[in-house]
Every structure is written in structure tokens, then in C-alpha cells.
Amino acid sequence: MSTATLNYPKPQKPWRPKQRDLVPTYLGVIATLLGTWALVEFTGLAGKLGAFGAAVLCTTVVSTFLAGRSRGKQAAKNAAVASLITSLALLAMFPVISILGTVLVRGTKGLYTGFFTTDMGLASVNDPLNVGGILHAIVGTFLMIVIATVISVPLGISTAIYLTEIRGPGSRLIRFLVQAMSGVPSIVAGLFIYSAIITGSGRGFNGLWGALALAILMLPTVARTAEEVLLLIAEDLREAGLALGATQWRTVAMVVVPAAKSGLITAMILGIARIAGETAPLLFTTGGGDATNLNPVDGVMGSIPFAIWKALISGSAESNARAWASILVLLVLVMILFFSARRLGKARR
Amino acid sequence: MAEKQIPAPRTITTKPRTSDKIFRGVIFAGALSSLVILAAIAIFLGLRGFEILAREGLSFVTGYEWFSSINSDGTAGEDPSVYGIGAMLIGTIVTALIAVAIGVPIAIAAALYLNFYSPNAIKGFLVGVIDLMAAFPSILFGLWGFNILMPSGEYWAKLLHKYLGWIPLFDVSTPFFSRSPFIAGLVLAIMIIPIVTSIAREVFSQTPLDRIQAAYALGATKWTMIRAVVLPFGYSGVVGGAMLGLGRAMGETVAVFTVLNIIFQANFQILLGAGGNVASLIILKFGEASAEEIKALMAAGLMLFLLTLLVNMLADLLVNRTVKQGR
Numbered sequence: 001m002s003t004a005t006l007n008y009p010k011p012q013k014p015w016r017p018k019q020r021d022l023v024p025t026y027l028g029v030i031a032t033l034l035g036t037w038a039l040v041e042f043t044g045l046a047g048k049l050g051a052f053g054a055a056v057l058c059t060t061v062v063s064t065f066l067a068g069r070s071r072g073k074q075a076a077k078n079a080a081v082a083s084l085i086t087s088l089a090l091l092a093m094f095p096v097i098s099i100l101g102t103v104l105v106r107g108t109k110g111l112y113t114g115f116f117t118t119d120m121g122l123a124s125v126n127d128p129l130n131v132g133g134i135l136h137a138i139v140g141t142f143l144m145i146v147i148a149t150v151i152s153v154p155l156g157i158s159t160a161i162y163l164t165e166i167r168g169p170g171s172r173l174i175r176f177l178v179q180a181m182s183g184v185p186s187i188v189a190g191l192f193i194y195s196a197i198i199t200g201s202g203r204g205f206n207g208l209w210g211a212l213a214l215a216i217l218m219l220p221t222v223a224r225t226a227e228e229v230l231l232l233i234a235e236d237l238r239e240a241g242l243a244l245g246a247t248q249w250r251t252v253a254m255v256v257v258p259a260a261k262s263g264l265i266t267a268m269i270l271g272i273a274r275i276a277g278e279t280a281p282l283l284f285t286t287g288g289g290d291a292t293n294l295n296p297v298d299g300v301m302g303s304i305p306f307a308i309w310k311a312l313i314s315g316s317a318e319s320n321a322r323a324w325a326s327i328l329v330l331l332v333l334v335m336i337l338f339f340s341a342r343r344l345g346k347a348r349r
Numbered sequence: 350m351a352e353k354q355i356p357a358p359r360t361i362t363t364k365p366r367t368s369d370k371i372f373r374g375v376i377f378a379g380a381l382s383s384l385v386i387l388a389a390i391a392i393f394l395g396l397r398g399f400e401i402l403a404r405e406g407l408s409f410v411t412g413y414e415w416f417s418s419i420n421s422d423g424t425a426g427e428d429p430s431v432y433g434i435g436a437m438l439i440g441t442i443v444t445a446l447i448a449v450a451i452g453v454p455i456a457i458a459a460a461l462y463l464n465f466y467s468p469n470a471i472k473g474f475l476v477g478v479i480d481l482m483a484a485f486p487s488i489l490f491g492l493w494g495f496n497i498l499m500p501s502g503e504y505w506a507k508l509l510h511k512y513l514g515w516i517p518l519f520d521v522s523t524p525f526f527s528r529s530p531f532i533a534g535l536v537l538a539i540m541i542i543p544i545v546t547s548i549a550r551e552v553f554s555q556t557p558l559d560r561i562q563a564a565y566a567l568g569a570t571k572w573t574m575i576r577a578v579v580l581p582f583g584y585s586g587v588v589g590g591a592m593l594g595l596g597r598a599m600g601e602t603v604a605v606f607t608v609l610n611i612i613f614q615a616n617f618q619i620l621l622g623a624g625g626n627v628a629s630l631i632i633l634k635f636g637e638a639s640a641e642e643i644k645a646l647m648a649a650g651l652m653l654f655l656l657t658l659l660v661n662m663l664a665d666l667l668v669n670r671t672v673k674q675g676r
Contacts, residue, residue, distance in 0.1 A: 077570070331486075
């Protein structure tokens with residue numbers, strides 16, 4: 001008995017382009033590459049961006065021509081616009097890559113183990129790179145962030161609760177003001193603290209004033225994010241709480257806020273990320289000391305942005321390297337905050 | 350056995366309990382914080398700057414001269430001090446407008462790409478990259494702009510001048526291209542791209558789906574659909590986003606200060622290395638300012654605050670209108 005071999009027909013894919021149909025595409029790719037090379041070689045377009053521009057030009061021309069040849073004028077326009085939009089979107093990514101790369105390359109040069117354990121109290125800006133560090137700045141930034149968080153998170157979350165739970169009079173006005181406040185320039189926050197507290201009172205610069213200025217900048221970020229989070233909490237939960245006989249206060253404290261916990265933490269982290277790198281307000285309020293200072297209410301206090309600022313304006317090669325190393329530390333801090341906020345935000349959905 | 354007492358029925362009331370009253374009071378007080386802070390900023394800056402504002406009058410805004418008369422020993426000098434931020438205001442607006450002119454088209458394209466073109470696999474990643482850019486501290490943009498962007502920026506400025514120099518905007522009186530408003534505008538453009546992109550993305554994503562599908566059903570290509578449906582719908586929202594970017598660009602301090610050469614004259618030749626900026630002026634003069642000059646700086650800060658507040662409020666109105674309309 002012989003097994004009959006069934007001859008299944010091979011699956012047909014009539015929509016798949018044949019080799020012959022792909023020829024124009026191949027030719028198009030080759031034409032693009034050639035054209036880009038020629039443009040870079042024979043014109044003034046220099047550097048990475050010049051090459052990018054040439055590639056965009058050639059891709060646009062070729063894809064427009066191909067689409068126009070096979071499918072007419074509207075398709076040609078469509079292809080041209082698609083190519084333009086894609087390349088402009090790519091262009092928006094350029095700075096991020098450049099910034100990350102530069103900071104990594106230049107920042108690692110100034111790093112050494114003592115960088116995190118010593119301060120600049122006894123080191124001058126022109127000292128070699130294995131002397132001095134940013135301990136004072138890390139301590140100062142940490143303390144100021146803690147104080148600013150303690151002030152602005154309760155205020156921000158109560159603003160959000162007022163807007164979403166109580167919805168009392170003036171909700172629209174308050175929402176509008178919070179939005180407007182998030183656009184207040186950071187330098188104005190610093191000037192405000194300086195004008196309200198420091199000038200004319202004989203009080204000196206210290207970390208607390210810096211933290212107050214930062215809290216002003218942090219408040220709208222916390223309030224807006226927290227409001228969005230609280231709006232996502234299902235109305236059923238609130239109604240269930242009220243139906244069980246809870247007062248509004250118990251409903252909010254025992255049901256709504258716990259349900260939104262991770263989102264509220266996200267709001268706090270985003271607020272911290274907003275202020276961690278702020279420089280301008282600290283220039284008017286903290287004085288930017290070089291020695292480690294653990295007391296936020298007495299004496300000048302350093303911070304990472306201020307240390308970068310000082311290193312930047314002093315201008316020597318060593319201080320420049322120190323500035324890049326400090327900004328690497330700051331960037332790592334900001335990125336840790338950013339990615340933990342994103343992770344928390346994803347877990348919520 | 351005593352007869353069981355039937356309790357009197359509870360009176361039903363809408364009056365909140367004491368605990369709720371306290372709760373609402375506390376939360377309301379917290380919610381007022383933004384109002385209080387904004388008012389306090391205006392009041393304190395106005396109070397400290399009042400003396401200068403009253404003395405200079407309108408010429409504080411229109412004057413181009415900033416001269417603090419002070420002797421070497423710190424006493425006030427004989428010549429009268431003059432404070433005018435006209436050149437700085439013009440410079441602030443010019444650099445911010447350059448930033449908007451460069452940044453907003455890129456941001457709109459990025460938003461369109463993310464909403465309508467990008468493959469789903471990389472969309473989340475690209476959104477993350479743009480959001481990360483928004484989290485970068487401004488001093489990082491300053492440092493990067495000064496060290497990396499400025500040399501290329503000068504090169505492009507020279508190219509622009511060479512080929513488009515016949516346009517008054519791109520003309521320069523002396524060939525000095527470093528630290529120009531153009532370069533400051535470039536840095537600011539990069540800084541406002543994330544916020545404008547995220548607003549434009551939100552506005553575009555509110556476009557009613559039935560209109561999009563109707564356009565496709567009528568035979569529109571992707572671009573004709575965008576032009577006929579998405580752009581008209583999102584127009585005012587995107588304008589609002591651009592204005593929000595303008596407000597950010599006006600208030601930016603550290604990044605501009607590192608890349609801009611501050612000169613006290615009105616300069617409309619954007620490629621020339623001479624510009625003005627209110628925020629940078631404040632940082633520049635703050636270090637060695639006399640008591641009187643500090644007051645003048647407070648007045649300048651008040652002007653900056655009012656200007657950005659105005660721009661931001663207009664922007665928020667426009668954005669809110671569009672976003673609500675779609676829901």
C-alpha cells in the first residue's frame with residue numbers, strides 16, 4: 001500500500017510584489033544613496049546635519065517621483081509630505097541623542113571615586129580633577145528637594161482634591177491659575193523669595209529659602225498630575241463609599257486616595273524631576289556654598305545645579321570637566337526619577 | 350421588662366458633618382495656595398520695584414539705557430542712574446519668536462508623525478524620548494548649547510548670511526556671528542519642542558474618529574485627510590501650544606544666559622552676536638548690584654512675570670477650548 005502523497009498547492013500570495021515590481025524601489029534606494037553622496041560631496045552641506053538634510057531631500061524627491069509615477073498626483077503629494085514629516089520628527093530626536101552622548105563622553109572624564117565623598121570647601125576651581133568633589137552639592141540638592149516636597153506635595157494634592165472631589169466654588173479659576181502658574185519662569189520664583197524674605201531683612205542666603213523657591217515651581221506640576229490621576233478613579237468607588245455611609249472626608253481618605261496612591265507618587269516624582277535641575281531660583285536664594293552644610297536654616301548651601309553654574313562661569317579646563325561630571329550626576333538623577341515615574345504610570349494602567 | 354424604645358427617625362439633612370466641614374476647609378485653604386502665591390509674587394516684586402517704576406515711568410519699558418551710578422566705595426554716584434529694559438524686552442521677544450519659528454513646525458511634524466505615521470512598535474519609545482527631553486534641566490541645555498551647538502550654529506548663521514544676506518533680517522553690520530539671538534533661539538527651540546509636541550499630540554488625538562474615517566471613505570490620502578480634518582480641528586489648540594512654548598522661551602534664563610551676548614541696544618539683525626534678554630539681564634546684574642539696582646531688577650522681574658503670565662493665560666484658554674471641544 002503506497003501512501004498517497006497529497007499535493008497541496010503552495011499557498012498563493014498574489015498581493016505580494018513580484019521581483020519585477022520591486023525594481024523601481026531598488027532603483028529608488030540606489031538613487032537616494034547616490035544623490036545624498038553627491039550632495040554632501042559637491043555642495044556646502046557639512047557635518048552630520050548636512051548629510052541628514054541631503055538624505056531627506058533625496059528621499060523626498062525619489063519617493064515623490066515613484067509614488068507619482070505609479071499612482072498619480074495626489075499620491076505624490078502624500079508621499080512628499082510623509083517623507084517630510086518623518087524627517088522633521090527624526091530631527092526632533094537629534095538633540096536628545098547628541099546631549100546624552102556628549103554628557104556621557106565628557107562627564108565620565110571628570111569622575112573619580114572621591115568625587116562623591118569630598119566637597120569643594122578646600123579645593124579651588126583650578127585644582128586637578130582628583131581633588132574636590134560635589135558631596136556638598138549632592139547633600140544640598142537632597143535636603144532642598146526633601147523640604148520642597150514636604151511643602152508642595154500636600155498643597156498640590158489638596159488642590160487636586162479640591163478640583164476633583166469637592167468641586168467647590170472657584171474650581172475653574174483655580175484650575176486656570178494652576179495652569180498659569182506652571183508657566184511662571186523659574187527666575188521669577190527666585191526673585192520673589194529674594195524680594196519677600198531676604199532683601200532688607202538682614203537674613204542671609206540659606207537652603208530653606210532655596211527650597212521655598214523650588215516648592216513654588218513644584219506645586220503646579222504636582223497639582224496638575226495629581227488632578228489627572230484622581231480623575232481616572234472610577235466614580236463608582238466614590239459612590240460606593242458614600243453609599244456605605246461614609247462622610248466625604250472618609251471616602252476621600254480611605255477610598256479615593258489609596259486607590260490613586262501610585263499615581264500620586266508619580267505626581268510627586270514628576271514634581272521632583274521638575275525641580276532637581278533648576279538653577280536660576282537657587283542663584284538668588286541659596287548663596288551656593290562650597291563646603292558641606294547639613295543645616296538648611298543656617299548658612300549658604302550648595303546644590304548640583306549651582307556647582308555646575310560655578311564651574312561653568314569660572315571657565316578653566318578643570319572646572320569645565322567638573323561641570324560635565326556634575327551634569328552627568330544630575331542627568332542620571334533626573335533619568336532615574338523620570339523612568340521610575342514612567343514605570344509607576346504604566347503599572348497603573 | 351421595659352418596652353423597647355423605638356428610636357426617633359433620623360432627620361435627613363444635606364448639611365455636611367463637622368468632620369466634612371473641617372476637611373473642606375483644609376482642602377480649600379490648600380487649593381488657594383496657587384492664588385496666594387501668584388498674588389504674593391506680583392505684590393512683593395511690585396513693592397520692591399515700585400520706587401524705580403514710579404521714577405522712570407514709561408521709560409522703564411521703552412528706554413534702552415541701563416546705567417547704575419555707583420562709586421567704587423559703594424555709595425551712590427553723582428550722575429543720575431538710568432534704568433530702561435526696552436532693549437531687553439525687544440531681545441526677549443525676538444529670541445522667543447525665533448525659537449517658536451524654528452521649534453513649532455518641528456514639534457507639529459513630530460506630533461503628526463507620532464499620531465498618524467509612526468509604527469506602533471516604536472511609538473511608545475519615541476514619546477518617551479520626547480518626554481525625557483522635557484525633563485532635562487535647563488543648565489544642561491545651556492552647557493550643551495554653548496559647547497556643541499554654538500560652533501554649528503555659527504556655521505549655519507554664516508551660510509544664511511552668505512545666501513540670504515540681502516534680506517534685512519539676515520544681514521549683519523559686522524561679521525560677528527558668535528552668541529547671537531539666532532543661536533539662543535536655536536537652543537530655546539530645542540527646549541520648547543517637547544512641550545509643544547505633547548500639547549499638539551493631545552490636541553490631534555482629540556480629532557473625532559468619525560470625521561477621519563469619513564475623509565478616508567471619500568477617498569482622501571493620509572495627507573489630504575490631515576489637511577482637511579486634523580489641522581482645521583486642532584488649529585487653535587496648536588496655536589495655544591505654540592504660545593505656551595513662547596511663554597517658556599521668554600522666561601528661560603540659564604540656557605539663554607550661557608549662549609547670548611547681552612548688549613543694551615535694540616538689535617533686529619538676528620545673526621549678529623548682540624542680543625537682549627530680561628531674565629539674563631537679571632542674572633548678569635544681580636551679582637554686583639547696588640541696593641537701588643536690585644530694586645530696578647525687581648521691577649524688571651515683575652515685567653517678565655506679567656509678560657509670561659499674560660502669554661500663558663492666553664495659551665491655556667486656546668488649548669482648553671480645543672481639548673474640550675473634542676470630548
